Amino acid sequence: MAxxxxxxxxxxxxxxxxxESTRHTxxxxxxxxxxxxxxxxxxxxxxxxxxxxxxRGLAASGWHTAALTMRMLVETLPIxxxxxxxxxxxxxxxxxxxxxVLRTVSTVEAVVPxxxxxxxxxxxxxTETLNQNDEPVQVLTARLVVFRRR
Amino acid sequence: MAxxxxxxxxxxxxxxxxxESTRHTxxxxxxxxxxxxxxxxxxxxxxxxxxxxxxRGLAASGWHTAALTMRMLVETLPIxxxxxxxxxxxxxxxxxxxxxVLRTVSTVEAVVPxxxxxxxxxxxxxTETLNQNDEPVQVLTARLVVFRRR
Numbered sequence: 001m002a003x004x005x006x007x008x009x010x011x012x013x014x015x016x017x018x019x020e021s022t023r024h025t026x027x028x029x030x031x032x033x034x035x036x037x038x039x040x041x042x043x044x045x046x047x048x049x050x051x052x053x054x055x056r057g058l059a060a061s062g063w064h065t066a067a068l069t070m071r072m073l074v075e076t077l078p079i080x081x082x083x084x085x086x087x088x089x090x091x092x093x094x095x096x097x098x099x100x101v102l103r104t105v106s107t108v109e110a111v112v113p114x115x116x117x118x119x120x121x122x123x124x125x126x127t128e129t130l131n132q133n134d135e136p137v138q139v140l141t142a143r144l145v146v147f148r149r150r
Numbered sequence: 151m152a153x154x155x156x157x158x159x160x161x162x163x164x165x166x167x168x169x170e171s172t173r174h175t176x177x178x179x180x181x182x183x184x185x186x187x188x189x190x191x192x193x194x195x196x197x198x199x200x201x202x203x204x205x206r207g208l209a210a211s212g213w214h215t216a217a218l219t220m221r222m223l224v225e226t227l228p229i230x231x232x233x234x235x236x237x238x239x240x241x242x243x244x245x246x247x248x249x250x251v252l253r254t255v256s257t258v259e260a261v262v263p264x265x266x267x268x269x270x271x272x273x274x275x276x277t278e279t280l281n282q283n284d285e286p287v288q289v290l291t292a293r294l295v296v297f298r299r300r
Contacts, residue, residue, distance in 0.1 A: 038217035040224060041232045054234055054295070062235050063220050067188035067213045074190060082191045084204055085212050091237030145204065 007080030009149045010111065010121045017108040021072035026060060028098035034064040059095035065102075065138045066090060069129045072104045081147050086122065088142035094135060101132040109141070113148075120147045157230030159299045160261065160271045167258040171222035176210060178248035184214040209245035215252075215288045216240060219279045222254045231297050236272065238292035244285060251282040259291070263298075270297045 035044030039061035042049035050058040074083055096102070110124040123146045129138040185194030189211035192199035200208040224233055246252070260274040273296045279288040 034217075038221045040221070043232060054231055061217075061220065063213065063217045067184075067211075067217065070211065070213050071188045071190070081204055082193060085242065087239070087241030089237070089239050092235065 007078045008146070009080050010113065010123070010146045011149060013108050013111045013123050013146065015108055015111065019076050019104075019106040021076040021104040021106075023101050023103045024068055024072060025101045026068065026096060026098065028058065031058065031060045031064065031096075031098055034067070035061050039063060055095050057095075058098055060097070060100075062090070062092045062096075062138070065092065065096045065129060066140070068102060069104055069127060069138055069140060072102070072129075073106065073127065076104065076106065079144070079146055080149075084145040086143045086145055088140055091139045092137065093139065094137055096129075096131070096137045100137070102129055102137070104129050118148075120145060122146070157228045158296070159230050160263065160273070160296045161299060163258050163261045163273050163296065165258055165261065169226050169254075169256040171226040171254040171256075173251050173253045174218055174222060175251045176218065176246060176248065178208065181208065181210045181214065181246075181248055184217070185211050189213060205245050207245075208248055210247070210250075212240070212242045212246075212288070215242065215246045215279060216290070218252060219254055219277060219288055219290060222252070222279075223256065223277065226254065226256065229294070229296055230299075234295040236293045236295055238290055241289045242287065243289065244287055246279075246281070246287045250287070252279055252287070254279050268298075270295060272296070 032045055043053040043055045043059055044061050047058050077083060104127050106125050106127040109126050113121040123144045125142050125144055127140045128136045131137050182195055193203040193205045193209055194211050197208050254277050256275050256277040259276050263271040273294045275292050275294055277290045278286045281287050
């Protein structure tokens with residue numbers, strides 16, 4: 001990629017390093033559009049049914065919160081070669097609601113060089129997706145494949 | 151909900167129970183549309199750049215595979231009150247490609263009644279999202295909140 005030289009490499013990461021994204025305001029229309037395509041359940045689609053549900057009001061799909069978190073991470077972390085996730089753990093401690101103003105705060109928890117492939121390593125990144133009250137709506141701990149400088 | 155009585159309750163789940171979804175063929179247009187909104191990286195958007203990347207060809211965002219998996223789970227598991235995920239672990243052992251025919255195979259790994267809330271419990275569900283060659287493109291182990299019959 002043309003801008004590869006400008007991106008972050010494995011050597012640029014260290015434990016405790018912190019990255020914060022810009023904010024994204026989530027509309028009720030976005031919530032319903034995502035849910036209609038990927039998670040068509042009443043509590044993501046219809047206000048009266050959502051009021052009577054576990055969520056007690058319209059809530060975004062957890063996978064919508066995850067997808068928006070990815071968007072904010074892509075905008076935040078210019079890793080050389082891109083953000084390549086091998087997997088991770090995700091939790092949704094509270095619902096994401098229409099009108100929520102989301103942002104991500106990410107902390108590097110581990111940087112582990114690969115033993116078998118000396119050109120790369122794994123960065124463990126804990127990302128809290130916070131709403132406008134600084135409450136976490138998602139906590140993601142992801143393992144990212146990151147390359148060394150040539 | 152009107153059809154609540156017809157849905158699955160905590161008592162209907164047991165270890166080793168298996169659920170299989172119908173199939174979904176993923177188009178290149180869907181991959182690029184999801185990526186443009188949620189994961190705008192070259193290897194999800196542009197064939198020549200994808201060829202030169204870690205993925206050696208266009209690949210769907212892992213979060214797109216996750217969202218499609220959710221859609222297939224909603225169609226597969228008619229749980230009373232809906233599919234309510236508390237969180238889980240996700241891994242993407244290989245890329246999802248344009249034209250892949252995806253389906254999910256889910257296995258109940260644990261059914262744990264809540265000690266503090268006798269009306270509900272947690273079901274641990276391991277869902278493999280398989281391509282047309284029966285290779286897993288995603289493995290999700292999710293904790294679902296499931297209610298007892300009244």
